Amino acid sequence: MIRLSATGIALPGRLGPTDIALRAGELTLLVGPNGAGKTTLLRGMARIGAARGACRIDGFDVGTLGPANRARHLGYLPASRDMDWPLTARDLIALGQIDPSKEAIAAMLERVGAGAFGDRRVDRLSTGERARILLARALINAPSALLLDEPVANLDPLWQLRVLDIVKAEARRGAAVLATVHDLDLARAHAARILVIAGGRIVADGPPETALSDRILAETFGIARSGDGWVIA
Amino acid sequence: MMPRVWFVAIIIALLFAAGASLLLPFEGLPRLxxxxxSLATTIAIEIRLPRTALALFYGAMLGGAGAAIQALFANPLASPDITGASGGAALGAVVTGYLFGFAGPFGLATGGVIGALLALVLLLSLAGSHAETATLLLAGIAISAVTSALTTLSLALAPSPFAFYDAYDWLMGSLVDRSRNQALFAIAPILLSLILLRRDARALDTLALGEEAAASMGYDLRTLQRRVIVTVAVGIGASVAICGAVGFIGLVAPVFARRLTRGHPGRAIGPAALIGALLLTTADLLVRAAPEGRILPIGVVTAMLGAPFFLWLVARMRWDIRS
Incomplete structure (x- = not known):
């Protein structure tokens, strides 16, 4: 079932007109070189900023949904981990929550391994700890679609895997999930579907074996496989 | 909201300050x-009441507007005076009243609102909505310098030979000898402004998650930004037009208020208004302690109390960055 359908997402100079459909229960990872347009695409799908186009989640036009409804349908994790105000982790998650529930926040804190620092100020947490709190904020309403900009950035190896598990669990619950990652091995191991973006357009879309073929890796990233690692192509 | 015990404590302190403001010196009014x-009633209603009410409401406006501006710019060092809004309002009122000759409270208030609005729009276009502290402060300093120079110049060029002596009132603020009518032209816009700002408290809190996260939750940031800036300009513009520019309360009150709202910048608007009212009323009591015959501008008192606090805030931010 198509859960999210974005059409004509475009930003002149950054991203050519792009159509994407995400199915319920599917984890799609978006990869591409720096400046390829990953964040622009995600922001455009979330209808943030100046990008043109339209995005529907469960048939609802994201751009016209008001604050209460939009957060039910869409969870968005921005790439920035900066916080301006000295809020506690618990309060930060509550700010993203539509139906206030302390129990739900406590459970979410446990889920992202933050039970011990729920009452600490987020501006005094490490970047990785803060990243998990911000992810928790995006997940707290159990939205039907998740657009996550680098959910595993800044995380240690264990938490990269745990966050991918969390994201996969979200997909199993029925959400459509699109997340950007830089680690191609991680992408290959965990995604059912991979989108490769380069120069502001999608150049490959499919299961890891085809989307991350040697030709595409060389053309878009300029790298090639060598044994267990990577070399410059 | 803030803890109830603090709320009650602030309200009691406010009542004491307002009572003292109405009655001091005690041997005077009660004896009269x-x-x-009938003379006592006239003094109480025509002289004391407008002054006390202006101190309460202007203080509340400065605190509430400071909290809203800080939330909007995501910066604890923003405030009506530092962003140049108060200076712009003073300039707008002076130009309207002294050069164009619309010296009634309505003319002054309108000029003040336009001046404050222009200053804030200029600041936003210079510094951007999520400015670095340095950019925000520099843009604010530049706007304040220009507006205070132009205010003084306008007063020097004004047809009335006494206009220049009013410069202190405009640049440093004064609550003395305002009529009930004048006070109403400040208080009505202040009430409107504070009510509207409180309605945006939740959206401004959400903005604490960052502009992108707030936008992804469906908050229209450009509309919010415009609405807050126009609302602040209405309240600050009208109150500065009646009382002149008073510094530092808009900076200090929100910092204390956020300690009562666990760091939430939006819901600090209400508590910041209460704390601002308390601070300005207290500052006005200090003004009245000046020796007989001397007039102490209220802005001097708030600056002498507020400037060290500002320095402490800057030092603490630096310390936070280094640690």
């Missing part, structure tokens, strides 16, 4: 009530 009740 006994000897000449």
């Amino acid at each position: 009530i006994a000897s000449d009740p």
Whole structure:
């Protein structure tokens, strides 16, 4: 079932007109070189900023949904981990929550391994700890679609895997999930579907074996496989 | 909201300050009530009440607007005076009143609102909505410098030979000898402004998650930004037009208020208004402690109390960055 359908997402100079459909229960990872347009695409799908186009989640036009409804349908994790105000982790998650529930926040804190620092100020947490709190904020309403900009950035190896598990669990619950990652091995191991973006357009879309073929890796990233690692192509 | 015990404590302190503001010195008014009740009533209603009410409401406006501006710019060092809004309002009022000749409270208030609005729009276009502290402060300093120079110049060029002596009132603020009518032209816009700002408290809190996260939750940031800036300009513009520019309360009150709202910048608007009212009323009591015949501008008192606090805030931010 198509859960999210974005059409004509475009930003002149950054991203050519792009159509994407995400199915319920599917984890799609978006990869591409720096400046390829990953964040622009995600922001455009979330209808943030100046990008043109339209995005529907469960048939609802994201751009016209008001604050209460939009957060039910869409969870968005921005790439920035900066916080301006000295809020506690618990309060930060509550700010993203539509139906206030302390129990739900406590459970979410446990889920992202933050039970011990729920009452600490987020501006005094490490970047990785803060990243998990911000992810928790995006997940707290159990939205039907998740657009996550680098959910595993800044995380240690264990938490990269745990966050991918969390994201996969979200997909199993029925959400459509699109997340950007830089680690191609991680992408290959965990995604059912991979989108490769380069120069502001999608150049490959499919299961890891085809989307991350040697030709595409060389053309878009300029790298090639060598044994267990990577070399410059 | 803030803890109830603090709320009650602030309200009690406010009542004491307002009561003292109405009655001090104690030997004066009570004795007059006994000897000449009608004169006492006239003094209380025509002189004391407008001054006390202006101190309460202007203080509340400065605190509330400071909290809203800080939330909007995501910066604890923003405030009506530092962003140049108060300076712009003073300039707008002076130009309207002294050069264009619309010296009634309505003319002054309108000029003040336009001046404050222009200053804030200029600041936003210079510094951007999520400015670095340095950019925000520099843009604010530049706007304040220009507006205070132009205010002084306008007063020097004004047809009235006494206009220049009013410069202190405009640049440093004064609550003395305002009529009930004048006070109403400040208080009505202040009430409107504070009510509207409180309605945006939740959206401004959400903005604490960052502009992108707030936008992804469906908050229209450009509309919010415009609405807050126009609302602040209405309240600050009208109150500065009646009382002149008073510094530092808009900076200090929100910092204390956020300690009562666990760091939430939006819901600090209400508490910041209460704390601002308390601070300005207290500052006005200090002004009245000046020696007989001397007039102490209220802005001097708030600056002497507020400037060290500002320095402490800057030092603490630096310390936070280094640690």
